[in-house]
Amino acid sequence: MYESLLQHVSRRIRLDKAEEDFFISVIKHQKLRKKQFFTQAGEVCKYSGYVLKGCLRTYEVDKDGNEHILQFSIEDWWVGDLYSFFTGTPSRYFVDALEPTELALIDLASQELLYEKVPKFERYFRLLVQNAFVASQRRVVSAISKPAEERYLEFHKRYPTLEQRIPQHQIASYLGITPESLSRIRKQLSNRKP
Amino acid sequence: MYESLLQHVSRRIRLDKAEEDFFISVIKHQKLRKKQFFTQAGEVCKYSGYVLKGCLRTYEVDKDGNEHILQFSIEDWWVGDLYSFFTGTPSRYFVDALEPTELALIDLASQELLYEKVPKFERYFRLLVQNAFVASQRRVVSAISKPAEERYLEFHKRYPTLEQRIPQHQIASYLGITPESLSRIRKQLSNRKP
DNA sequence: CCCATTTCTTGATCTACATCAAGGAGTTCC
DNA sequence: GGAACTCCTTGATGTAGATCAAGAAATGGG
Numbered sequence: 001m002y003e004s005l006l007q008h009v010s011r012r013i014r015l016d017k018a019e020e021d022f023f024i025s026v027i028k029h030q031k032l033r034k035k036q037f038f039t040q041a042g043e044v045c046k047y048s049g050y051v052l053k054g055c056l057r058t059y060e061v062d063k064d065g066n067e068h069i070l071q072f073s074i075e076d077w078w079v080g081d082l083y084s085f086f087t088g089t090p091s092r093y094f095v096d097a098l099e100p101t102e103l104a105l106i107d108l109a110s111q112e113l114l115y116e117k118v119p120k121f122e123r124y125f126r127l128l129v130q131n132a133f134v135a136s137q138r139r140v141v142s143a144i145s146k147p148a149e150e151r152y153l154e155f156h157k158r159y160p161t162l163e164q165r166i167p168q169h170q171i172a173s174y175l176g177i178t179p180e181s182l183s184r185i186r187k188q189l190s191n192r193k194p
Numbered sequence: 195m196y197e198s199l200l201q202h203v204s205r206r207i208r209l210d211k212a213e214e215d216f217f218i219s220v221i222k223h224q225k226l227r228k229k230q231f232f233t234q235a236g237e238v239c240k241y242s243g244y245v246l247k248g249c250l251r252t253y254e255v256d257k258d259g260n261e262h263i264l265q266f267s268i269e270d271w272w273v274g275d276l277y278s279f280f281t282g283t284p285s286r287y288f289v290d291a292l293e294p295t296e297l298a299l300i301d302l303a304s305q306e307l308l309y310e311k312v313p314k315f316e317r318y319f320r321l322l323v324q325n326a327f328v329a330s331q332r333r334v335v336s337a338i339s340k341p342a343e344e345r346y347l348e349f350h351k352r353y354p355t356l357e358q359r360i361p362q363h364q365i366a367s368y369l370g371i372t373p374e375s376l377s378r379i380r381k382q383l384s385n386r387k388p
Numbered sequence: 389c390c391c392a393t394t395t396c397t398t399g400a401t402c403t404a405c406a407t408c409a410a411g412g413a414g415t416t417c418c
Numbered sequence: 419g420g421a422a423c424t425c426c427t428t429g430a431t432g433t434a435g436a437t438c439a440a441g442a443a444a445t446g447g448g
Contacts, residue, residue, distance in 0.1 A: 086324070129327050136327060141264055148404075177406085361395060362395075
């Protein structure tokens, strides 16, 4: 059931059987139907989730009710609001499923226990967060310095599979533009290229 | 000499005297004059730096030669290109000093040795990167969803001291707008408010 | 203290992208 | 197999912020 998760871990740190068993023992399983929420803004994010199958989106809703997608999470990525999770304060983000989704969950108490019993997990999560941080910083530079078309092409190149799976207007939201603009950008590109 | 750094560490993990001494033994000291580079794009970022005194900026230069500031680093923050540092690949960022600056440096070999000898440092850096990641994600949402005036007000509120220390056009670059626009935004605000 | 550089401001004009409006094309669901 | 969503496209028009240009103000190095 958690093969992919164990593999994800073992690619980064080495665990013996007992440590592996302990890790699995604190993991819970969750299924989400399409559109079902994993967390909602205003609530504390009680779990960190590892995507076993499916796809979710993390987004903020502004005062005009517009959604702004911060990230998509597919198989073999962790999802959740780190800040809310670790501080126990209400989250500002909504996370919901774009497809039928299965998750491996860990709660804060278990995560802390895990760090205590198997300190190597500090390293595992450090490596993950480090990569996520690097990616996030690149996205900041993109967002503040590049025109929409270029940002779309970057997305297209970096996440070709995601683009197949996700409706265009969600991608527009992720890029910080309107669905109309993305539609026009794609049209221009297809006229220009082939 | 490294009191602030040791304090920064000891607020997050508990070290005994031997561990502290070992940590300090791998740290080097560096002074930068104003405008001097800490790293340049195209070169490998050989060190992670902790700011003892002064202020630096991390920025990318686009194909038109425009600078886009990713972050400012003042006293008690770490600076450097994490990706280049850990992978040994050429950096895409320039980092230079906005003021006369003093840094505590650690190189990759030392960092790895540190993780090996004092695994608690995995936790220390996990906590730092985690906070940085959370902040970066917020900045992404801001950049893709909020108008320039609002982004400026957020900056103004979150980093009041920084705003005193740094020329306006650098702040404009950080916000992803032109110096002219920031000047106009500030004018409007001062007409509207007082 | 003075010259050079850096920084900030203001005006005129331009443009990327938003907004508003509407129709068409799939999907999904009894 | 039609009703109701959800999604995508296209056109007309509006606007936040960019660009270009020029000068004023502040700063700093010698």
